[in-house]
Amino acid sequence: MTRTLRDGIDLTTEQREFVALARDFAAAEIRPRARAVDDADVESPLDLWAAAARLGITSFMLPAEYGGGGVTDMVTQCLVQQELCHGDIGIGNLLTSNGFFAAPIEELGTDEQKKRWLTPLTGDDPPLTALAVTEPGVGSDAAGLQTRAVRDGDHYVLNGQKAWISNAPYARWIVIFATVDPTKRARGVTAFVLDKDMPGLTVGKPMTKMGQRAIVSAEVFLDNVRVPVENRLGDEGQGFYGLMRTFDASRILIGASTTGLARAALDASLEYAKAREQFGKPIIQHQAVAFRLADMATRVDASHLLTMRAARLYDTGVPVAAESAIAKLTGSENAMWCTWAALQTHGGWGYSREFLLEKWMRDAKLEEIEEGTSDIQRLIISRSLAGSA
Incomplete structure (x- = not known):
């Protein structure tokens, strides 16, 4: 029995159906596979991916005009993400990972490009995709990319190396962020869609990771890869804008993912505390345990409410860099604390x-690191505070 989170948001019948679908799939299919997928280490559960695709879970967030579920509002996406990640955060993040690839295409792409790369993601047997930003020497400083894109007639020639790229070993297409001029920093960043079979593009061996092993990560190497101009998303230098909008959305979704994980830890702790007896009574009646559970519940609620605030604001179209950073920071650090507290309780x-x-x-630890560490989120928030002073 999971604890209901009350937030005062009225959902439509359609929204409730999507959330219920995700909750049922998480309970019946995701949670029972969590340990086996973790033990497999460097193998994504492609059978679960296929099962989720048949139900529309892998493409529910994509626009209806390209065959997707049309659930483009962030509020519903977050509620679905939370339920999937209540089952298992690694598998849940895998099942919605094509939304990460699709985001810069939706933001920067032409209608033709959207039809070309989004439509195949919405069928019963969609490919996995990837988005590549991080480099061995460049982590959170996306404006400092070293991967180069040099114009050569009707092509660009790309050279560089990307690290920690989720889905890289399986991806059919990869959105690569490169720079046309490193001296321009953010104004030089440009996005391209690359096919895995392009000559010069190679993928390294899968990386062994601490957690979230359902998503297999690897390095991507670019050695004089010739990319047609029509594979460029937007104009030269527009990539950074598209990337920041992508991060605004993905950080809110991380807030939802981590809320789902923290909820799972709380639910497990409540069940255990009610059943386990010590000194002649259930441990939930011991003040130290009861107070720890109260702290967990408070942190879960805080993560959920701050994520929902960011999601609602995102859906209005206003800038949400600070609010998305707050959602990610709070969600990831609360998930880390709640999983620690669950271990203590058990x-x-x-x-x-x-x-x-x-x-x-x-x-949980990954979410304090990926897409900008907790320190980066604090920097974003502090800059917002300085700007509002």
């Missing part, structure tokens, strides 16, 4: 692989 059993708690703690 005592020695929490340290055992018999439970998923140790896995959830490993999974």
Whole structure:
């Protein structure tokens, strides 16, 4: 039995149906596979991907005009994401990962480009895709990219190296962010869609990771890859804008993902605390445990409400850099704390692989790092404060 989060948001019948679909799939298909997928380490559960695709879960967030579910509002996307990640955050993030690839195409692409690259993602057997920003020497400083794109007639020649690219070993297409002029920093960043079969594009071996192993990551190497001009998204220098809009959305979704994970930790702890007896009574009646559960519930609610605020604002079209950073920062750090608290509540059993708690703690750590570390989120928030002073 999961704890209901009350937020005062009235959902339509259609929204409730999408959320219920995600909740049921998470309980029946995702949670039972979580341990096996973690043990597999460098193998994505492609059978789960296929099952989710047949239900429309992998494409529900894509525009209806290209065959998607048409659920383009951020509020519903977050509620669905939270339910999937309540089942397992790694698998949940995998199942919606094509939305990350699609975001810059939706933001910068032409109608022809959207039809070309989004429509194939909405069928019963969609390919996996990837988005490549991070480089070995460039983490959160997306304006400092070193991957070069040099114009050569009706092509660009790309050279560089990308690191920690989710889905890279499986991806049919990859959105690559490169610079046409490093001296211009953000104004030089440009986005391209590359096919995995383009000569000169190679993918490294899968990286062994601490957590969220359902998504397999690898390096991507670009050695004189010739990319047609028609594969460029937007004009030269527009890539950074598209990337920042993508991050605004994805950071809100991370807030939803981590809320789902924190909820799972709380639910497991409540169930255990009611059933486990110590000193002659259920441990939930011991003040130390009861107060820890209260803190967990408070953090789960805070993550959910701040994520929903950012989602509602995003849907109005206003700038949300600070609000999305707050959602990600709060969600990721609260998920880390709640998984720690769940281990504490379970005592020695929490340290055992018999439970998923140790896995959830490993999974949570990624969200404090990816798409801008917690320090980067604090920097974004502090700059917003300075600008409003």
